[in-house]
Amino acid sequence: MSQAWFQHTFSRRRFQTQSQATAIAILSVAILLILGSLYLSQVAAFAITNREIEDLIARRDEIKQQNEQLIGEIASFRIVPRLYARAVEIGFRPATNDDIEYLVFESYNPNRQTRAFAAAARHSAEPAASDYDETFGGWLQSQFDLLRRQFQAFGE
Amino acid sequence: MPGQSTQQATIHARLPIVALFLIFLASLLIIHLANFQFFPRSVRQELERIGSSITNTTLRIPAERGMIYDRDGEPLTFNIVQYRLGVSPDLVFDAETLMKQLSVILDMDEVELYFKLTSENVWEFVAGPISAEQGQAVAALDDISLGLEEIPRRFYPQGSLAAHVIGIVLDDGLIGTLGVEGAYNSTLAGRVMDLSVSNVPFDLPEDRPAEQRGQDIVLTLDRDVQFWMEVELEQAVRENGAFRGSIIVMDPRNGEVLALANYPSFDPNRFLEITDPNLLINPAVQETYEPGSLMQVLTAATALESGAITAQWSYNDVGLIEIGGREFRNRFFRAHGAVDITGVLAQSLHVGSATMALAMGEEAFYSGLRAFGLGQATGVGLFNEEQGELRLRGDTGWSESAFGLNSYGQDLQVTQMQMITAFAAIANDGIMRQPHIVRQVISEEGPKDARHSTVRRVLSTETANILKNLLVRTVREGAPEAYMPNYTVAGKPGTAQINTAIGYETGPNSSIVSFIGFLPADEPEVVAMVKLDRPDDFFGFEVAAPVFRRIADRLVILLEIPDDAVRRELQTVEARLRASQTEQD
Numbered sequence: 001m002s003q004a005w006f007q008h009t010f011s012r013r014r015f016q017t018q019s020q021a022t023a024i025a026i027l028s029v030a031i032l033l034i035l036g037s038l039y040l041s042q043v044a045a046f047a048i049t050n051r052e053i054e055d056l057i058a059r060r061d062e063i064k065q066q067n068e069q070l071i072g073e074i075a076s077f078r079i080v081p082r083l084y085a086r087a088v089e090i091g092f093r094p095a096t097n098d099d100i101e102y103l104v105f106e107s108y109n110p111n112r113q114t115r116a117f118a119a120a121a122r123h124s125a126e127p128a129a130s131d132y133d134e135t136f137g138g139w140l141q142s143q144f145d146l147l148r149r150q151f152q153a154f155g156e
Numbered sequence: 157m158p159g160q161s162t163q164q165a166t167i168h169a170r171l172p173i174v175a176l177f178l179i180f181l182a183s184l185l186i187i188h189l190a191n192f193q194f195f196p197r198s199v200r201q202e203l204e205r206i207g208s209s210i211t212n213t214t215l216r217i218p219a220e221r222g223m224i225y226d227r228d229g230e231p232l233t234f235n236i237v238q239y240r241l242g243v244s245p246d247l248v249f250d251a252e253t254l255m256k257q258l259s260v261i262l263d264m265d266e267v268e269l270y271f272k273l274t275s276e277n278v279w280e281f282v283a284g285p286i287s288a289e290q291g292q293a294v295a296a297l298d299d300i301s302l303g304l305e306e307i308p309r310r311f312y313p314q315g316s317l318a319a320h321v322i323g324i325v326l327d328d329g330l331i332g333t334l335g336v337e338g339a340y341n342s343t344l345a346g347r348v349m350d351l352s353v354s355n356v357p358f359d360l361p362e363d364r365p366a367e368q369r370g371q372d373i374v375l376t377l378d379r380d381v382q383f384w385m386e387v388e389l390e391q392a393v394r395e396n397g398a399f400r401g402s403i404i405v406m407d408p409r410n411g412e413v414l415a416l417a418n419y420p421s422f423d424p425n426r427f428l429e430i431t432d433p434n435l436l437i438n439p440a441v442q443e444t445y446e447p448g449s450l451m452q453v454l455t456a457a458t459a460l461e462s463g464a465i466t467a468q469w470s471y472n473d474v475g476l477i478e479i480g481g482r483e484f485r486n487r488f489f490r491a492h493g494a495v496d497i498t499g500v501l502a503q504s505l506h507v508g509s510a511t512m513a514l515a516m517g518e519e520a521f522y523s524g525l526r527a528f529g530l531g532q533a534t535g536v537g538l539f540n541e542e543q544g545e546l547r548l549r550g551d552t553g554w555s556e557s558a559f560g561l562n563s564y565g566q567d568l569q570v571t572q573m574q575m576i577t578a579f580a581a582i583a584n585d586g587i588m589r590q591p592h593i594v595r596q597v598i599s600e601e602g603p604k605d606a607r608h609s610t611v612r613r614v615l616s617t618e619t620a621n622i623l624k625n626l627l628v629r630t631v632r633e634g635a636p637e638a639y640m641p642n643y644t645v646a647g648k649p650g651t652a653q654i655n656t657a658i659g660y661e662t663g664p665n666s667s668i669v670s671f672i673g674f675l676p677a678d679e680p681e682v683v684a685m686v687k688l689d690r691p692d693d694f695f696g697f698e699v700a701a702p703v704f705r706r707i708a709d710r711l712v713i714l715l716e717i718p719d720d721a722v723r724r725e726l727q728t729v730e731a732r733l734r735a736s737q738t739e740q741d
Contacts, residue, residue, distance in 0.1 A: 062292070065237050069288055072234040075313035080383040095713055097642070102722040104729055142609060 212352045219346030221310065222370030224322060224336060226379040227412075227595060232322050233337075234311040239291035239304045240284030245275045247301035254299060261293045262286060273301075285309065310337075312424045318382050320438035321375070321416050321593060323539060324424045334436060336373060336593060338539030343597060346370030374596035374603070376412035381405055384710045385417040389686075392703040393419050396691035397665070402440045402572055403707060405684045408580035408674060411589030413536065414682070414715075416440055439689075441534075441541045444569035445668055448652025449504035449696070451565030453672075454578055455512050456497050456626065458524025460619045464516035467622045470496040477507045477514075480556020484510050498626055501648060502634030506564045513563035521559065522548050527614045528578040529588065536573055536591045545569035565652060572670075576685040578614075579672045582623045583646070583680035586615030628677045637701035638673055640708055642719035646680075647673025647704065649696030665690040671700035675708060681717050684708065 076082075195203070224233045241262070248254060251273040258273075259266045262283050272280045285307050286294075295304060310325040323335025330348070332341035347368045385403045393401045405415040422435045430436065437443060459465045475491030477484050486492070486505050500508030513521050525531070531546030546568050547554040561567035573591060581588035588611040596603045615623070627646035631638050635649045650670040653660040660666075669691055674683035684707055691699045711717070718726070 065288060068234060069236060071231070072236060072311050072313055075231050075234065078230070079314050080317065080379060081315075084383075097709060097712065097719075100713060102718040104722060104725045145609070 208352070212354055214350050214352050219348050219368045219370055221308070221325070221332075221346065222344040222372045222598075224344070225372065225374045226377045226382075227375060227414075228379065229374070230314075230379050232312065232314055232318065232375070232377075232379075234313060236309050236311045237288050237291070238285035238307045238309050239288070239294070240307055241282040241286060241291075241294055242303045242305070243273055243280050243282050244301050244303070245273060245277065245280055248273050249299075249301070254297075254301070257297055258282070258294070261290055279303075310424075314379070315425065316421045316423045317379070317386065318377055318416065319421045319424050320418050320440070321377060321382075321538065322424060324427050324436075334539050335438065336375065336537065336539075339537050340373055340594065344370045344373060369600075372598040373594055374598065376407075376414065376593055376595045377416070378414045378714070381711065381714050382415040382417060384714065385415040385707060386419065386421070388703065388707050388710065389417045389419045392686070392688060392706075396688055396693065396699050398688040398692075398699075399665070399690040400439065401686070401688040403684065403686050404440055404572060404576045405682060405707075405711065406576055406580050406591060408583035408589065408680050408683045411577075411580065411591045412595065413591060413593045416593070438538060440572040440687075441536065441538045442571075444542050444544045444571055446568065446652045446655055447565040447570050447575055447670070448650045448668065449565055450575060450648055450650030450652075450670055450672060451563070451568075451570075452501055452504060452509045453582070453623070453627065453648050454525060454528050454530075455509045455521070455563045456501065457528075457582060457615055457619065457623050458521055459512040459516045460497075460622055461524060461615050462516045462520040464520065465497070465512060467497070467626075469512075470494055470499075471508065471511050473505060473507055475507060477510045477560070479510055479514065479560035480558075482557035482560065484560050498629045498633060501626060501630040504564070504634070504649075504651065509563040510560040513559060518549065518559050521563070522546070525562070527612065528581065529574055529611070530568070530570055530578070532574075534571075534573050534577050534591050536577075537593045541573070542571050544571055544574055565650070566655070572685060572687055575670075576672060576683060579674065579685070580683045581611075581614045582620050582627075583674040583683050584620075585617045586613055586620035588612055588614045624677050624680075627673075631673065635671065635697040635701040637697060638671060638704045638708070640675070640705065640712075642721065643675050643708070643712065643717075644677040644720055645673050645675045645708065646677040647671060647701075649701050651694065651696040654690075665692060667691070667694050669694075669696040669699045671696055671704040673704050673708065675712070676717065676720060676723060679723070682711050682715055684711065 221233075221235055223231055223235075225231055251270060255266055255269045255273055258264065258269050262269075264283060269282070272282055282302075284305075291304055294302060308330075312319070312322060319335075321335050323332055323337030323339075325332045325337055330345065332338050332344055337344065349368050385405060389401050389403050392398070401419050403415065403417045404413065406413050416438075418439055420435060422430055427436070456465075459469075460467070471494075473486070473492040473495045475486050475489060484506050486503075486507050492499065492503065492505060495503075495505060495508055497508075497512075499505070500512070516524075525546055531544055533541040533543040535541070546562075547558060558567045577588065577591045580591070590609055590611050592606060594606045596605055598604070624646050627648055628644055631645050631647050635647065638645055638647055638649070648671070650672070652668040652670070654666055654668060655661075668687065668689050670685065670687040672683065672685045674680040684704060686700045686703045686707065688699055688703070693699050712719075
């Protein structure tokens with residue numbers, strides 16, 4: 001009996017290596033679990049961040065809309081009939097020629113200046129069409145400009 | 157054990173066969189597996205499509221429409237968002253509470269709302285378009301049964317100001333029509349994009365691409381000038397019992413349209429409420445009419461330019477002339493004796509115009525009118541511009557007598573824009589500038605000046621100067637109502653009868669009156685045209701000329717044009733400065 005038990009025990013020596021394998025497997029599973037949970041937590045954090053970004057984009061769009069709405073309302077308040085009515089209300093009236101006195105100053109350019117549009121003034125605008133030139137060179141230049149504009153328009 | 161060794165020998169003998177068989181099977185599997193990776197392109201695309209349809213959603217993103225500004229940067233349009241509200245009745249948890257909340261927000265009848273919230277339908281439309289504030293209030297309820305759909309809308313903060321110039325936008329803010337909205341739709345509209353958005357929460361959310369936005373447009377219109385022209389026009393139409401009217405103001409030096417007013421007009425924010433579709437037509441560019449005696453200026457200009465007559469030309473007016481077998485008479489059948497060009501223009505003599513046309517001949521006459529741009533759209537940049545009608549020899553309906561009629565503005569069709577462009581050419585020393593309404597186009601790369609070149613030289617400087625002097629005298633002698641004490645005004649009134657299928661209309665309110673003038677006559681800074689349809693009084697000098705005077709009074713203030721005395725003083729100062737500079741150099 002004792003011999004049989006010994007033999008049985010002795011024969012299980014072969015499982016010594018299996019117990020190591022089991023330990024390694026358990027360790028591996030544990031490492032995998034740790035890595036998995038780390039991965040999942042990272043992915044969850046990423047997903048949450050993305051949701052937050054989406055919410056922020058939506059909020060930004062909403063604020064932009066509200067901003068445009070407000071600019072629209074401000075523009076509605078600045079319409080000429082309203083300004084005119086308000087001016088009349090507080091005692092102004094449209095000027096007539098008799099109310100205006102022009103004073104001549106030396107070295108002052110009397111020609112009406114083109115008021116630059118604020119939005120456009122931020123950038124350097126392309127020069128406007130050059131003055132009419134009746135020479136042959138001018139005609140040739142105008143034909144070349146015309147051709148170039150046609151090509152540009154075709155390209156667009 | 158011989159038996160066991162035989163069995164082992166058999167196994168050993170069969171083992172390679174089994175192994176080979178297994179290798180063969182494995183190879184087959186590997187080949188199939190490899191084959192599985194290399195589908196035909198169409199199958200692969202289909203599989204990818206199915207795959208992405210599960211993980212992606214396609215969103216149609218409407219492009220933000222470009223803005224329109226006046227020349228000083230005052231916004232004439234805005235993009236706003238409105239909403240359509242719908243409900244899934246199956247998902248409504250507490251219909252009564254929701255009904256009360258929505259009723260307050262939408263100002264709707266509670267019973268009507270209750271029926272919608274408890275409907276048998278899967279989806280029920282509740283209200284729309286509703287304002288952004290209402291939409292945000294509904295969204296704040298955070299009720300899963302409610303669905304809000306964004307509707308992009310165009311808002312015109314200036315109301316009816318320059319409505320015909322700006323135009324309107326149809327189809328949930330996508331298609332511009334009328335005015336600049338229509339003519340520059342492709343520039344303003346931007347690109348509608350289909351954006352594929354991932355449903356996978358791990359993919360980074362994509363922002364809307366910026367390059368799809370439409371480009372902004374800066375007009376040549378001056379908001380203040382436009383407003384005052386509309387005020388004066390409305391008053392003129394009402395005072396004169398006219399059917400409608402139009403005013404165009406242009407800078408002849410560069411062709412910029414500073415104002416284009418029509419009355420009656422409409423509010424583009426409420427264009428769906430318009431019952432008369434004719435209100436949406438811009439008569440200044442989309443309708444033609446017989447210009448009447450205004451045409452006599454172009455006839456005289458063409459005759460002078462061709463050399464057929466000189467500034468000293470005169471003729472003996474017997475009140476009658478025959479062209480192409482047809483007799484032409486002056487108004488009221490009067491004969492005027494010896495008459496010069498000023499007399500023809502000031503008294504609008506039909507016989508005088510026909511005499512000038514005969515003197516230059518048919519070819520010179522029509523080529524002159526073509527040079528002035530008649531019969532061709534001006535290309536001002538407004539939607540559906542008419543080109544008018546100028547029939548030449550060989551065209552259907554043309555006859556010898558039409559030549560005579562054309563010389564004083566009958567039997568041909570023009571637009572108001574064509575007439576003011578022709579007069580602007582005279583004012584600008586004979587050089588016709590391209591009339592235009594768009595000054596700049598602003599894209600992502602920055603602003604780009606709209607290139608508007610010179611169309612052509614129509615008259616020599618000498619002829620243009622003669623014409624200017626003639627038109628100054630015409631105002632003094634033929635339309636003193638347009639005379640301004642401190643300014644030299646050049647201009648011409650026009651009276652046109654209204655042609656119908658059975659001839660020209662007679663009786664009250666049966667004429668179209670107009671006046672085109674520019675000032676200061678020696679260095680014109682502004683040219684303006686007034687046109688009133690079917691006023692109570694018949695003639696242009698008695699109806700349109702006083703209106704021109706009123707608008708000219710406004711224009712010199714708004715455009716800061718000093719009177720003649722000040723301008724002369726300025727010229728003296730400038731000359732002195734130039735002289736002193738030359739001495740220094």
